[in-house]
Amino acid sequence: MSSAVSVQQLTKRYSFSRAAKGFGGALAPEKVTIEAVCDISFEISAGERVAIIGPNGAGKSTTLKMLCGILEPSAGGARVLGLVPWRERKALAYRIGVVFGQRSQLWGELPARESFALLRRVYDQDAAVFVRRLGELSERFGLAELMDQPVHRLSLGQRMRCEITASLLHGPALLFLDEPTIGLDVTAKAAIRDFIREHARDHGETVLLTSHDTRDIELVCDRVIVVDEGRIVVDQPTDQLRRTFLARKLIILRSQAPRLAIDMPGVVARPSEPHTTVLEVDTRTARIDQVIAEALALGGIDDITIEDPPMEEVVREIYAVARRR
């Protein structure tokens, strides 16, 4: 399979001035350099769906920006679809689609249809091809009733469906998604994940995704690259990562009793407030439904929440394991 993304020893250093202590420091600020991305290398085959994960400040977005061509590296090289992104930004733009979960590419005051019309011109799309693609995406995403409403009146989930549509209208071969499900409710997240996975599979698109939500990674991607402090600490298939690191869930029980005692193999109680019991469940050993059944049998349960451990925790664990190796 041909390579869609090829990264060799990519490095990005940021330099800035900082006032040192004292009067002299104010006059002669010291120059500080931080390494946001440090000597990373990886290959992504065409059609692969890869997640880059890591805690805040790990270098995910910096890497993504360099691969999109909107940030020049300090050292190293990369080719995306055969192009050097930061030198051939315009040519690359025709062939990639990008979604920033926290930044809109649509015009808030106008219906999404108007933004799509502008994007047709921006990407020099033939009218017939554009209409066909918009029709396909609209049908798949249920946009028919949304497209004529001003974007600022759409819910976050509806807007994200329009954002992803906007990024696909020019038929990109590679899709960059930066936190595509951030802030969405459970239903909207599921719809977005299903769409990305199915669309990429059906159209052979390569997907590179960053997220803090482990479900995005599990449900969309075949492979995970974990970065921490600018370095790759793990690069392995999602199945393998799931077996090793994503096998824990948190069950949060709010109860009338100050504390619930559940004694099952693979279940550990974490410290918590009174009337709240936080159980860490190793899903390789204990089943979620069995733990919940056990809790319900105790009676007096007001609320149950199931969560993934925070990404920071997962990455810390991955990092700790990687260090021990």
Place this chain on the structure above:
Amino acid sequence: MRSTLSPAVAERGPLAAAAEAFRLGAAQTLSGWPVLIGRCLFYVLLMVVLSGLWDKVAAERVAGLAQHARVETFVLYVGATEWITLSIPALHLKFEDDIRGGALDVHLLRPKPYLLQAVAQCCGWAFVRMLALGATALAMLNLSGRAWPSLQALAFIGVLGVFGALVGVLLYALAGLGAFWARRVLPFQLIVQKLMFILGGLFAPITLYPPILRRIGAASPFAAHLYWAGVQAIRPSLRLFLTGLAWQALWVVLLSLACAGLWAAGVRKVLRAGAA
């Protein structure tokens, strides 16, 4: 499985995208029609006050203005300059938002130049405003019972007004591009605004200035923005029209080059540093 969405691109120049951005800008202004009506009412209020002022000046022959035989036409001059001023959108704030707020990333990922699209979008906003405010001006003129300028003068004001607005958009664009280097562009905008007031002849024609200031003012982009359209309300003539048009063309070219230069330098900075 291969894509039905494989790129089908016949690369074209940036003008089609700019034209679409212009159309969307116009649609955006129309979609905010209550704001547009508010702007027209504000124009009426301004003109009521300013016409009162100039009518008093004309009636009392304020010292220094006696040699200007047609001081009463200064109301029309101010009407024209205010028509242009109130039509110019705050492009500098859009640039500040985009550059400082991170939205620039999205625009840099596109194959067509964002600067041209942003200016085109802003021209779309301005165009609709000019139509609405122009109609308001003509309605006010009709209701006021003042003498109408000739059709030729109105046509000259219209053409020079449109190009004057373009010069204004580019001046604000220049101020807004300062956001690549400064957190807030308000100081740049204030400088531009004051110079429009002083050298552009916002409230009074620069022909009232001492000769040296008059010459400096007339050659400045601020006069290209306001004065040359306004002066047609006082002294309509083909010679002044062509002179004004020439100055405007010159300043459109120079300001466009300055904007393109600043944009290129700013983008280079962002591509290296990751943010402005």
